[in-house]
Amino acid sequence: MFYVYPVAQASNRILKRDKHSAPAILALICLLKKYARNKLIEKVGVDMQAIKLTDALIEERKNSITVKGSVEAKQKQSLTCDAESVAGCVSQRACVYCGARVVLNPVTDAIHLVHGPIGCSSYTWDIRGSLSSAADLYRNSFCTDLKEHDIIFGGEKKLAFAIDELVRKYDSRLVFVYSTCVVGVIGDDLEAVCKAAAEKHNIEVIPVQSSGFIGNKSAGYRAACDSLLRLIEPNSGDVKDIVKIPDSINYLGDFNLAGEVWIIKSYLEQIGVKVNVAFTGDSHCDALKKAPAAALNIVQCAGSMRYLAQKMEEIYDIPCLNISFIGLQDTADSLRKIADWFSNEAMLKRAEKLIEKKTAEVKPLLRNYRKKLEGKKAAIFVGGGFKAVSLIKQFKEIGIDVVMVGTQTGSQEEYETINDLADEGTVILDDANPSELEKFMTEKGADLLVGGVKERPLAYKLGMAFIDHNHDRKHPLSGFVGAVNFAKEVYSTVCSPVWKYAKD
Known part of the structure; x- marks a missing residue:
C-alpha cells in the first residue's frame, strides 16, 4: 500500500497532540481518504468521485432503487422488495438466526440456548439492550459451542446435556433452542431433543427453526413467531372458552429498548x-x-x-391495527386510532386530553430545535418500513429534508407510503449495500444518517453525523418524550463542531 507510511506519520503527529480527541480521529480518517484518493488518481488516472452513480450499480439491483419523480421511476411499475438479496452485493440484512433472536431475546425469564458455534451466541448477546422489570435471565447468552467433532458426529447429545444442565441451574420453565447454519447443514433433530427435554423436566422447551440458509432476517422473524405460537397454543384449550378482557390489547413489535414499552403502556393506561x-x-x-x-x-x-x-386473528379471532409510536404525529394518530377502534367515547376524550397535554409540553421544545436544524438533510436506512415512514414525518416536524430512504425488510405497501411522503428527487431503495449508501448520501449532500450498528462506521468514515435508531442506545425514541429525545440527539449530533474537522 503506497500511501500507508506517510499517512501513518501524519496520524502519529495528530494523535500526539490530542490522543483522546474525536476530532483528531475523524481528521485522521479523512486525511487517509483524501491521500488515498489522490494517490489513486496519480497511479491510474481515475477520480473515483467522478464516476456516475448509475455506473456503480449492480445491474440486478436497479429495480430495487428509484428516485421519486424521475423518468425511470415513472416507467417502473413498482420497487422490487421483499426478495432474496443479490449475490455479491454485501447486503446489510442479518441472518435468519439473528432475526429470531431479536424477537425472542426480550422474553425475560427464558433460557436462550444457541445450538451452534460460540460466535453465533456472542454476536447476538444482549442484542437489543431490552430492559426488564423483573427477571434478568435473558441477559445471558448460552451456547452448545459446537466443535469439529460435534459437526462430524452430530451435536444432539451435547444439546440434551446442555438443556439438562441449564434447567437444573436456573430453574426456568421456558427454554428457547435456536438452530444455526451449521445445525441446518448437519441435520440435528432439534424437535426430538426438545420434545424429550420438555417431557423430562415438565417445562416448555421450544425449538426455533432459524438455520441461516433458509432465508434472511425476515424468515427469522417468522421462525420466532412460530415458536411464540407454540408457547401460546397448548394452553389455550378450546378457543370458544377463552374469556376476552374488555378494552385490552396485546402490544406487538416493541422490544422495550430504553423502557419504551413502559412509556407506551403508561399512555394506554391513561386513556x-x-x-x-x-x-x-x-x-x-x-x-x-x-x-x-x-x-x-x-x-x-x-x-x-x-x-x-395474522395467525392470532386466524386462530383466536383477535383483530389487529397497525400503529406507530415514533414521532409526535404518529403517536397522537395511534392513540386516536386505538380509542376509535373500541368505540368508547370516554376513552376517545381521554386520548384527546392526553394528546393535548403532551403536545403542549413538547411542541415549544421541538420549535426551538427546528430553528437550528431547518434546511439540514437526512438519509434514512433502517430495518422496517414502518420506522422509515415515521422518521420521514418526524424529520419534517423539525425542519429537516429527507433525501434518501431505505429499508432492509420493507413491504410493497410501506414503500408506496414512503413514496407518497417523500419529496421529489428523494432516493428510495430496498436492501441497499454500503457502496450504494455512500454514493447516494454523498450525491444528495446528506448531513445525517439514521440507521443501525452496521451503518455507523460508514457514516463516520464519510464525516457524517449518525444516529442509531435500532440497537445501541440508552434513551427512548418512542412516544412524546421520544420525539423530544430524537430532536435533541439530532441537534447534538448534526450541530457538533467535530464535523468541521472531518470534512475534506
Whole structure:
C-alpha cells in the first residue's frame, strides 16, 4: 500500500497532540481518504468521485432503487422488495438466526440456548439492550459451542446435556433452542431433543427453526413467531372458552429498548386501555400464555410481528391495527386510532386530553430545535418500513429534508407510503449495500444518517453525523418524550463542531 507510511506519520503527529480527541480521529480518517484518493488518481488516472452513480450499480439491483419523480421511476411499475438479496452485493440484512433472536431475546425469564458455534451466541448477546422489570435471565447468552467433532458426529447429545444442565441451574420453565447454519447443514433433530427435554423436566422447551440458509432476517422473524405460537397454543384449550378482557390489547413489535414499552403502556393506561402482554419487550412465560384473552392486537413493527398478528386473528379471532409510536404525529394518530377502534367515547376524550397535554409540553421544545436544524438533510436506512415512514414525518416536524430512504425488510405497501411522503428527487431503495449508501448520501449532500450498528462506521468514515435508531442506545425514541429525545440527539449530533474537522 503506497500511501500507508506517510499517512501513518501524519496520524502519529495528530494523535500526539490530542490522543483522546474525536476530532483528531475523524481528521485522521479523512486525511487517509483524501491521500488515498489522490494517490489513486496519480497511479491510474481515475477520480473515483467522478464516476456516475448509475455506473456503480449492480445491474440486478436497479429495480430495487428509484428516485421519486424521475423518468425511470415513472416507467417502473413498482420497487422490487421483499426478495432474496443479490449475490455479491454485501447486503446489510442479518441472518435468519439473528432475526429470531431479536424477537425472542426480550422474553425475560427464558433460557436462550444457541445450538451452534460460540460466535453465533456472542454476536447476538444482549442484542437489543431490552430492559426488564423483573427477571434478568435473558441477559445471558448460552451456547452448545459446537466443535469439529460435534459437526462430524452430530451435536444432539451435547444439546440434551446442555438443556439438562441449564434447567437444573436456573430453574426456568421456558427454554428457547435456536438452530444455526451449521445445525441446518448437519441435520440435528432439534424437535426430538426438545420434545424429550420438555417431557423430562415438565417445562416448555421450544425449538426455533432459524438455520441461516433458509432465508434472511425476515424468515427469522417468522421462525420466532412460530415458536411464540407454540408457547401460546397448548394452553389455550378450546378457543370458544377463552374469556376476552374488555378494552385490552396485546402490544406487538416493541422490544422495550430504553423502557419504551413502559412509556407506551403508561399512555394506554391513561386513556383506559389495558395492556395484556407486550410481544416481546419485558414479557415472561406466564404473560405470553395469556395473549389469546386480548380484545385487540396493535402492531408497531409490522416486519417482525405481522405474521404473528395474522395467525392470532386466524386462530383466536383477535383483530389487529397497525400503529406507530415514533414521532409526535404518529403517536397522537395511534392513540386516536386505538380509542376509535373500541368505540368508547370516554376513552376517545381521554386520548384527546392526553394528546393535548403532551403536545403542549413538547411542541415549544421541538420549535426551538427546528430553528437550528431547518434546511439540514437526512438519509434514512433502517430495518422496517414502518420506522422509515415515521422518521420521514418526524424529520419534517423539525425542519429537516429527507433525501434518501431505505429499508432492509420493507413491504410493497410501506414503500408506496414512503413514496407518497417523500419529496421529489428523494432516493428510495430496498436492501441497499454500503457502496450504494455512500454514493447516494454523498450525491444528495446528506448531513445525517439514521440507521443501525452496521451503518455507523460508514457514516463516520464519510464525516457524517449518525444516529442509531435500532440497537445501541440508552434513551427512548418512542412516544412524546421520544420525539423530544430524537430532536435533541439530532441537534447534538448534526450541530457538533467535530464535523468541521472531518470534512475534506
